[in-house]
Amino acid sequence: MRIYHAPDDGIVVRGPAGSGPLRDSDGPLARGLVARGDVPPREALERLIASGPVDLHLHTSASDGLESPAQLMYRVLRSGLVGFAVSDHDTLSGVRDTAIILDKLNQLGIKTPDLVPAVEISTRDVEGGRHLLAYYTHGGEAEIESFLETQTLTRDVRNRRICERLAELGFPVDYEEVVLSAGHSIGRVHIAHALIRKGYVPDVQTAFERFLSSGRPAYVPRERVGIREAIATVLASGGLPVLAHPAHYGWCGRGGSFLRERLEALVEVGLEGVEVVHGDNTPEQAAELAAAAKELGLLRTVGSDWHSLNRQGRRMFTSEDDFRELLLD
Numbered sequence: 001m002r003i004y005h006a007p008d009d010g011i012v013v014r015g016p017a018g019s020g021p022l023r024d025s026d027g028p029l030a031r032g033l034v035a036r037g038d039v040p041p042r043e044a045l046e047r048l049i050a051s052g053p054v055d056l057h058l059h060t061s062a063s064d065g066l067e068s069p070a071q072l073m074y075r076v077l078r079s080g081l082v083g084f085a086v087s088d089h090d091t092l093s094g095v096r097d098t099a100i101i102l103d104k105l106n107q108l109g110i111k112t113p114d115l116v117p118a119v120e121i122s123t124r125d126v127e128g129g130r131h132l133l134a135y136y137t138h139g140g141e142a143e144i145e146s147f148l149e150t151q152t153l154t155r156d157v158r159n160r161r162i163c164e165r166l167a168e169l170g171f172p173v174d175y176e177e178v179v180l181s182a183g184h185s186i187g188r189v190h191i192a193h194a195l196i197r198k199g200y201v202p203d204v205q206t207a208f209e210r211f212l213s214s215g216r217p218a219y220v221p222r223e224r225v226g227i228r229e230a231i232a233t234v235l236a237s238g239g240l241p242v243l244a245h246p247a248h249y250g251w252c253g254r255g256g257s258f259l260r261e262r263l264e265a266l267v268e269v270g271l272e273g274v275e276v277v278h279g280d281n282t283p284e285q286a287a288e289l290a291a292a293a294k295e296l297g298l299l300r301t302v303g304s305d306w307h308s309l310n311r312q313g314r315r316m317f318t319s320e321d322d323f324r325e326l327l328l329d
Contacts, residue, residue, distance in 0.1 A: 041240040042272055042299050044137040048114060049301065049327050052082035055317040056116060057133065057244065057275065057303020060086060062094030063120075063185035066308035069097035073105075076113060080319025085303070087118035087133055090151040092141055093184040095119075117141045119148065120244060121234075123227040130227050131244035133275065133303070134234040143237035151225070152185065158222040159186055165218040166191075166211065171200045188212045231270045242273035242301050245280065252285040259292050273299030277323045279306065279314040290326040300327040 039047075048054060059065030060072050067075065069086070072094075076084050088094040095117045105112050117136040124130060134144065163175040173194045182190040192207035201207045211218040225233075234241040243266060246252065251259045263274060276289040277300075293300045302323050306316040 041135065041137045041238070045116065045135055045240060045273075045301070046299060046328075048083045048116065048137075050324065053080070053317065053319045053322050054083040054085075054302060055079070055081055055304050055306070055321075056083075056085040056118065056135070056301050057087050057120070057278070057305045058084055058316065059088055059120075059305070059307045060094035060098070062091050062097070063088035064187050064189045064307060065094075069094050070101055072306075073098055073101045075316060079113075079316060081113050081317065082319075083114040083116060085116040085118040085133075085135060087120045087303070089120050089185045089187065090122060090148050090155065091185040092117065092119055092145065092148065095141070119144070121148075121151065121230050122222065122224050123230040124224040125227050128249065129224060130249065132227060132230050132234065133242040133244045133301075134237075134239040135242060136237075136239050138238060140238035144233065144239065147233050147237075154223045155186060158220050159188075159191065161220040162188065162191055162212070162218050165220065166195075169211075169217055171195065171198070171211070171218075173198065227266065228269045231266070235270050240272050240299075241270060242275060242299065243271060244275050244303070245278045245305065246274060246289060247278065247281050247285045252288050259288065260295065263292055263296055263298065267296055267298065271298070273301050275303050276300040276326055277302035279304040279317075286323075286326055294329070302327060 045056075049056075055076075058072060058076075060067060060069045062069070065072070065088070072086070086094045086098050095115075098115060099117075102112050102115055117139070119134050119141070121132045121134060122129065123132050134141075159178070160175055163173050163178070166173050173191060178190050178194045179186060181193070188208070189204060192201070192204045192212060195201045195207045195211065196203065201210060208216070210216060213219060214221075231241045243263070246259070246263070251262055263271070274289060274293045276293055277286050281289070290300055302317065304314060304317045306314065
């Protein structure tokens with residue numbers, strides 16, 4: 001398995017998350033989780049971004065992506081990227097499976113891009129829902145597992161209530177069947193697929209427009225952790241907190257100091273970076289975010305937010321997508 005860490009001295013080698021240190025007999029260095037402590041996480045990620053095209057926001061079937069970790073890995077290998085991050089919603093399961101695949105490929109002598117363990121956390125502030133990306137360039141992502149288990153419980157409560165509402169509306173969906181057909185982090189998209197299998201709707205978009213989106217009859221708001229608490233938890237576990245897709249929150253194109261003030265409030269509680277380039281961003285939005293992030297001294301990151309072809313108009317970035325002009329000084 002090749003997990004990215006910036007080159008330096010003082011190497012500590014660990015096995016997969018939670019397994020403890022590797023012995024010499026466990027295999028070569030490239031098959032371990034390498035933690036190099038004297039390069040800060042932010043600098044490690046910045047070095048990876050500077051080394052070539054990367055995509056630091058990818059989803060698998062462990063959450064709401066359609067592709068398994070193996071299918072995603074095949075796509076990444078064809079992309080020509082030098083690095084990537086698996087960042088499923090509220091779960092590290094996809095990271096672990098991808099790391100196992102990378103390990104096998106490396107044993108076969110196949111060159112692979114660098115993997116950054118990550119997770120996308122659903123949070124809130126006083127104005128609404130916010131997504132926080134946590135990157136673990138130095139390992140230690142297992143330290144956030146108990147927090148993610150709580151996140152999973154809130155998802156489960158919400159999902160069951162949605163299924164109850166669907167039944168009341170005359171469109172029963174067995175939640176246990178949803179669980180069996182889904183990954184580790186179950187959300188509305190999995191209920192949408194259950195509605196399709198039942199023949200209630202023709203596609204995911206219709207499921208959301210008719211039942212599952214905010215304001216629709218089966219919608220149930222989810223209890224989310226406050227973004228300040230989430231940032232503190234990520235920092236305490238050794239992770240690097242980065243705000244995902246600010247343009248989704250309506251923060252871009254507002255003029256004046258609107259964007260800066262919101263980012264600055266998060267910087268004050270420990271935010272380290274902002275996703276400047278996103279699969280849905282316009283060039284104008286990316287430029288606005290890059291300028292604000294640079295002014296505030298934030299790390300500027302890039303992520304397509306790839307979920308497979310179920311997201312119209314969005315694609316995984318490749319070696320042809322070089323955004324370093326926006327991301328680096």
